[in-house]
Amino acid sequence: MVKSFSRKSWATLAIFVLLALVPPIAHAFDNSFLITMFNRALIYAVAAVGLDLIIGFGGMVSFGHAAFFGIGAYTAGILGTHAFDGSEFIFGWTGSNDALVVWPLAMLVAAFFGVIIGLISLRTSGVYFIMITLAFAQLFYFFFVSLSQYGGEDGLSLWDRNAIPGLDLYDRDTFYYLCFAILLAVWFFLSRLVASRFGRVIIGCKQNERRMRALGYDPLLYKLAAFCISAAIGGLAGALIANHSEFVSPGLLHWSRSGELMVIVILGGMGTLVGPIYGALALFLMEEGLVSFTEHWQVILGPILILVVVFFRGGIVGFLSGNGRAAGKSGGDHG
């Protein structure tokens, strides 16, 4: 146990060192596209680490997490649009371009919808939960598709990246390291959280909800709080991706995006928090590799995913740390 723990710590340290070295390596090879690509993976990793909190530790398989991602992105997009043309957004407020206003707000809005979706979805469990979260994400998808004021199906361009005093977010390296710092902070916060009493209760609910109730906890309240935190992190990642691509569209909320986030979590190793970071890198590297090989790369990626699920349980981190299904072992949350 101690041995596998230390191997897992090595895996954690290794990925963070690697990520920290991306910009210098990219400059050494004079290939700044690498930074853009890894930056994208970093941002998806933020969302996926947040998703791992509820899937890996809470046993809540949310198939609609892209909704929060999209809500966060649209918060940045809509506020940015009003800030750009000076038009009124609400109550005479003309939006904002200040990252320190927009990003927390993106988290808040996502958390707000997290509470609403969570309150209805968490009354159910197992496969119902999977399907309901999927359906809620569809609801938001169609909402943004028909939101013609903000581009509808065509999406919305960000005229300016959000601003932080003293930082130039247009500088590739700066933006990369900012996203990296956010990923580190989110990972650290969640690591503390799952090790805390709150985290124990969440894991306990996954293992046996009735027992937790008998112990005097209210599982719904704890699960809702975890769902809400996860949603907020998804919203933050959404605001980051909006800045990264300087564009938001309903595609961010498409159900296949939710699938992608789940793939990242499983591929990397769910219930490990560091796993999703590996997962995001693996998925994006695989994508880049396959794209250069054939335009029909999904015809290869699909079977790879199936093979991973069938034979490679525990994901990358499970493999690196030498145990089949890593921490937060798959629980009996059947419908």
Add this chain to the structure above:
Amino acid sequence: MLLFLEQLLNGLQFGVTLLLMASGLTLIFGIMNLINLAHGSLFMVGAYVGATAIAHGSGFFLGLLTGIAAAAITGMVMEFVIMRRLYRRDHLDQVLATFGLILFFNEMVSILWGRQPIAMDTPGFLSGTVELIPGAPYPAFRLAVIATGILVTGLLYFLVMKTRIGMWIRAGASNREMIGALGVNISLLYTVLFGFGAALAGLAGVMAAPFSAVQSGMGENILILTFVVIVIGGIGSIRGAVAGALLIGLTDTLGRVYIPDLMRLWLPPSVADGAGASLASMLIYILMAVVLAFRPRGLFQTHG
């Protein structure tokens, strides 16, 4: 009033397509406890193969049969190669593996048929209209779809509830080992059952092809609607699937026609059309949320 009746029939026809999808999916889920996202891919395979056969002059019935057979074979191969490894896994693994299958099938279809949607005409002998109610001619093909859907679901209900095979299936659902010990080849039964569910999806695919563009990814939209149907109806309940499918089919169709009109009553037309269309496309998800807020396990909950 005539328009309303026509829309009612359109809703019914859509509901019946959903019903074919939902009964296949609920059969597989209810009995094998397997959540199959690739069910929509089987719908797509049926539509593509059926439309292609008809375009090459096979005639409608042969084309229909080809589409159904293609979906059934694809389904059985899928079960034999992949699904049977997943029965005892958690739903998360099933979701991911079948998500991988979707990527594979969508891309495979665009390799084989190209990225452009293909079209399918309604068969000649059903291209006319029938005057069900005097003064309201209704397309014969749509009526045929409704009739087929009702017939097939009736047959399915009979098969599962009244026959020996149905008994095995239901027994296998509650205790796999026991039914195996009684000498039933349960793994063969499951493969056949999976093929049967796939055939229903294929049938739905061919029948829906004339109304929608046959294209890569067409299976997902209907898959998600089918999930909504099943969740509203109650997982594993055929009665629930019927109720859910009709409810969703009618709500969606009528909502798209009437909500913009309704909103024009108190909003300026330009705003009403936009907001109305948006509300209409969200309507069934809102309906689902409302149903689940009151009955978390659906209208016809089966267990627990």
